[in-house]
Amino acid sequence: AQSVTQPDIHITVSEGASLELRCNYSYGATPYLFWYVQSPGQGLQLLLKYFSGDTLVQGIKGFEAEFKRSQSSFNLRKPSVHWSDAAEYFCAVGADAGNNRKLIWGLGTSLAVNP
């Protein structure tokens, strides 16, 4: 069955430190992968997406993610975290099952940033 796992429920980093949020997926075919961010009190915003081609994908707000097929992973990274990056981060994989196309979501990783 298709699934997305975000192993870290909560992460705390210091401002200026590097960040890596993990995402592992289970899907039989080539996946379409997404990272979304949800700031407090707001809806989800698309950070970046991977469809094909270069496995290192650049997104908004200085984020990037790397698709590793051998590890079934799509980890999100940022070299230097800002206090405004504190939010909930969701990984999702696009799944096709006949006419039933949908996104399968991870449970999210909550990021706190210490000053």
Place this chain on the structure above:
Amino acid sequence: DSGVTQTPKHLITATGQRVTLRCSPRSGDLSVYWYQQSLDQGLQFLIHYYNGEERAKGNILERFSAQQFPDLHSELNLSSLELGDSALYFCASSVGLGGSDQPQHFGDGTRLSIL
């Protein structure tokens, strides 16, 4: 601003009541998705409409129903409300049939509180 509009932003009601949540998708988007987000269950996909037709159902209760109108706006109806229905309800839209290869654009959500 994602271009997806949800009303109302907040809704407080009592158990047993019925409410209607409204969503206007981004201009040009034909697909509308509804999600429920609660602390204990995370982001749960409820239902997907494309150009007025139901395309996929997720974890939607029988007490809940939705529709998409000819002008593409959508409504989510929640009836016989229970305390456990208290959650954030998000609407998202995408350009086409959606799902695997199309990012979804989220509204800011409706916070439903059941007293």
